[in-house]
Amino acid sequence: MSRTSRLNCIIPPYLLKKLLESEDAEVRQAALDTMLTTARLRGERAVRSSFAGAAAPGHGRRTVFDVEEGSFLPAAVLARPEDGPESVDEPVNRAFDGLGLTRDFYNEVFQRDSIDGRGMRLDGYVHYGVKFNNAFWDGRQMVFGDGDGKVLGNLTGSLDVIAHELTHGVTEHTAGLEYHNQSGALNESISDVFGSLVKQWSLKQSAEEADWLIGADVWTPGIDADALRSMKAPGHAYNNPLFGKDPQPDRMGKFIHLPDTDEGDSGGVHLNSGIPNKAFYLTAVGIGGFAWEAAGSIWFESLKASGATAQFQDFAHTTLQKAGELFGVGSAEQSAVLAAWQEVEVPVNGVRTRVARARSLAANENGGVGRQDGLAALTRQIGELSAKMTALTKDVKALKATR
Known part of the structure; x- marks a missing residue:
């Protein structure tokens, strides 16, 4: 299986490993079974084609199937089609509604026709396996x-x-970010970003009102944890005897180097995603209002413009460029993007460290009024950088055309 078309799971391997240390035998067994099943699925190329016609165009038409605690998807029972009645099974309805809200978000906010942009059907399977601890x-x-x-x-x-999880499909059909090391952490971060935005959009929450938590509802009531991850405060989603302290870093100075293996979380993709997650959060609150409007547009356009091997610094450059194209060079939106990346210690070539942060703070204090004087130096710097990036892009395109 390629690094772009692979099994993307919401529960990272380091949390499942922690469950193997539980004093509860049932919890240990469920974790072990989940890890073994996940390993088997990663090794089966056939899983992606296990249901004939699943990806056929249909303007994002939803179908939810019940696997009835089995693991063979073609044997699943139809539980709720797009035009069918509500099910008596709540997981079926929650899956159906979640698929629909995600589809509608991408359609209404970014005019994207389903996950692949070409009307891909959305098929969901519930009750997979016995006590399977993942999605x-x-x-x-x-x-x-x-x-x-x-x-x-x-x-x-x-x-x-x-x-x-559905956003992994969007990434696969746009940038195709390779699922390891920094590009893999970007892949995970993109899914967290738009996963959070779908929730905020459905609740009509502003960036200031949102909780910025990923998976706040996956834990049972007896577990002392806020969520799987926190975009606002990576490293602070949980701290309990079962899992220990959330290990996510929030800046490059805390970057975690792990082996590029399944046991090493493909180079720590679920861990180091905290760094670009924090950058997006800072950008969104720095701009204010609804995060899916400005910050979301910048990130979405940057995703489409990125390559499969993009690193954090590459993506930071792209978001800065797209912010200038969408909102103007030297705009409050662009300065918020730059300040965010500098806060998480991801450098942006051509801009002096901490310049944007100071200018952005000054603009925020003035409510964005009269920022011409406060951002004059930054505007010149960004203008020069944007011109260089535009010229470089043209050179690269010209070089590809001669091949």
């Missing part, structure tokens, strides 16, 4: 486990989890 996107469909009922609940319970 995943396999390149063609969304699959949900029921959780063990003691630590993790039914994985259809969080809208942002559903949107997160």
